[in-house]
Amino acid sequence: MKMRQQFDDSAAQIFEREGYFSPVRVITKDQALHYRSLLERYEDKLGHTVRGSERTKPHLILSWVDALMRHTTILDSVEKIMGPNILCWNSWFWIKEPYSRSFVSWHQDSNYWGLDTDNLVTIWLALSPANDQSGCMRVLPQSHRKSSLTHVDLYHEDNLLTRGQAIQDVKEIDAVSMPLDTGEMSLHNIRMAHASSPNTTNDRRIGLSFHYIPTNTNQLNVEWDTATLVRGEDQYHHFEESPIPRFDLDPQSLDFHRKATDAMRDLLFKGAEKIRKTV
Ligand SMILES: O=C(O)CCC(=O)C(=O)O
Numbered sequence: 001m002k003m004r005q006q007f008d009d010s011a012a013q014i015f016e017r018e019g020y021f022s023p024v025r026v027i028t029k030d031q032a033l034h035y036r037s038l039l040e041r042y043e044d045k046l047g048h049t050v051r052g053s054e055r056t057k058p059h060l061i062l063s064w065v066d067a068l069m070r071h072t073t074i075l076d077s078v079e080k081i082m083g084p085n086i087l088c089w090n091s092w093f094w095i096k097e098p099y100s101r102s103f104v105s106w107h108q109d110s111n112y113w114g115l116d117t118d119n120l121v122t123i124w125l126a127l128s129p130a131n132d133q134s135g136c137m138r139v140l141p142q143s144h145r146k147s148s149l150t151h152v153d154l155y156h157e158d159n160l161l162t163r164g165q166a167i168q169d170v171k172e173i174d175a176v177s178m179p180l181d182t183g184e185m186s187l188h189n190i191r192m193a194h195a196s197s198p199n200t201t202n203d204r205r206i207g208l209s210f211h212y213i214p215t216n217t218n219q220l221n222v223e224w225d226t227a228t229l230v231r232g233e234d235q236y237h238h239f240e241e242s243p244i245p246r247f248d249l250d251p252q253s254l255d256f257h258r259k260a261t262d263a264m265r266d267l268l269f270k271g272a273e274k275i276r277k278t279v
Pocket residue numbers: 094104109122124135136137194195196207209
């Protein structure tokens with residue numbers, strides 16, 4: 001596939017056919033380094049690197065993540081895929097420390113997010129170099145066209161996925177890497193099978209993902225879920241509208257973040273209780 005730097009109409013056609021597109025420049029390297037320094041300042045305040053619920057929905061408590069979630073280049077790209085009415089359902093930090101064994105097993109997010117849309121787009125923004133050495137994402141082209149693949153929960157301490165969900169019969173030879181320079185993003189569909197390997201470099205591999213859905217999406221697996229309207233109009237109100245942090249760690253947002261990340265944890269473990277007891 002020819003790599004382009006802009007998500008234009010022909011890129012949108014490639015996305016629809018292949019299930020992914022990469023790379024697209026969103027911010028300059030210097031801007032990305034600035035955002036990385038804000039993340040690391042937050043980690044200094046926490047006294048540890050982000051973990052657990054701190055990885056989930058950081059746009060609710062960090063105003064710079066909220067701003068990135070609304071970046072025009074990102075939203076213009078997403079609009080080409082799903083039209084003008086867009087919610088951001090979730091964001092996540094995906095960090096692999098230098099020489100860490102952290103990995104992500106092959107999985108399709110559609111399998112456990114409970115959303116009734118095939119149109120969710122994940123944006124993965126690199127705040128440091130993501131390449132084969134640092135463990136960039138790999139995808140199985142066109143896997144978004146296949147019906148749901150069978151996953152098993154393998155619970156591995158180095159797996160960045162909560163349950164270690166894994167598709168087992170993947171032919172690695174069919175996989176394609178999505179290397180990103182600092183400040184670039186990749187896009188992939190919710191049904192796309194994807195994975196990543198450990199970081200063998202001396203720098204952190206830092207990704208920030210945003211997950212956008214059309215406003216008519218329903219949450220089928222839990223009673224209560226949250227999302228933020230980032231463009232257009234929401235005529236459906238299927239999700240509780242999230243408050244916007246006025247500044248980093250806005251006390252008004254901290255409680256909401258706690259409730260929203262508890263709900264997300266329940267969602268991610270839904271259906272896994274039986275297996276959980278046996279591991
Ligand atoms: O960061 C990674 O390596 C995997 C990220 C991922 O699974 C996702 O963004 O859905």
